[in-house]
Amino acid sequence: MLETTIECPYCGLKKEETMPTDACLYFYTCGSCNKRLKPKPGDCCVFCSYGSSKCPSKSE
Structure with a gap:
C-alpha cells in the first residue's frame, strides 16, 4: 500500500489516502x-487525476 494526498478540485480539501497496489479506484x-470525483480523460484512476503521486500501476 502506498500513500498519496488527494486534492478535491471543487473545494480544495486535501486528504491523505492509501492507494491499493492491486486495483484502480x-x-x-x-x-x-x-x-464524487472520477478520473480525468486519459487517466486510469482518481489517484492519477487528483493525487500527489500516480497510482502504482503508472509509477512502475
Whole structure:
C-alpha cells in the first residue's frame, strides 16, 4: 500500500489516502463537499487525476 494526498478540485480539501497496489479506484467521494470525483480523460484512476503521486500501476 502506498500513500498519496488527494486534492478535491471543487473545494480544495486535501486528504491523505492509501492507494491499493492491486486495483484502480475509479470513484472517490470528497469528505468535505461530498462531490464524487472520477478520473480525468486519459487517466486510469482518481489517484492519477487528483493525487500527489500516480497510482502504482503508472509509477512502475
